[in-house]
Amino acid sequence: MNGSGQKGPDEKYCSECGAIIKARAEICPKCGVRQASPFGSLGAVAPNGKSKLAAILFALFLGGFGIHKFYLGRSGAGILYLLFCWTFIPALLGFIDAILLLIMSDDDFNRKYGGV
Structure with a gap:
């Protein structure tokens, strides 16, 4: 305080x-x-303001374009997802990323994506 x-x-x-x-x-x-937390573990917000729930939703619905990667500060990976979005491989990877984010602990999320 x-x-x-x-x-x-x-x-x-x-x-x-x-x-x-x-x-x-x-x-x-x-x-x-x-x-x-109103969302349980999904309501986690990293110190830099990144929301775990938002990252999961971006990965599920816009993962084929790498939007979740840009949101989490991984622009290089996001550009790769955009370049190969026509192959639908990034969409599959986005779905996998969503699952990995879903099972990731709040501490791991903050450690990996919480840098300010």
């Missing part, structure tokens, strides 16, 4: 009272309410 009234990258708002608490806190120290 930074004391400035603004939420830091490792903080979130309590779902009940709105107090700024640590992002990994399970219980709000101010009101005592247990915190839960």
Whole structure:
């Protein structure tokens, strides 16, 4: 808790009272309410603002064009996906990427794609 009234990258708002608490806190120290993500593990947001759910949806629906790669900061791979999109191989790879993102832990997602 930074004391400035603004939420830091490792903080979130309590779902009940709105107090700024640590992002990994399970219980709000101010009101005592247990915190839960509305999307479960899919609601993970990396410190740079990248959403795991958005990445999964991009990979599922626009994976053939590599949009999820551009979103996650992997522009080189995104360009390769665009160059070969006519072969439908990137669409298959995008589906596989979506599954891999779905089973990836929040910590691994933050470690791999959370760099600011």
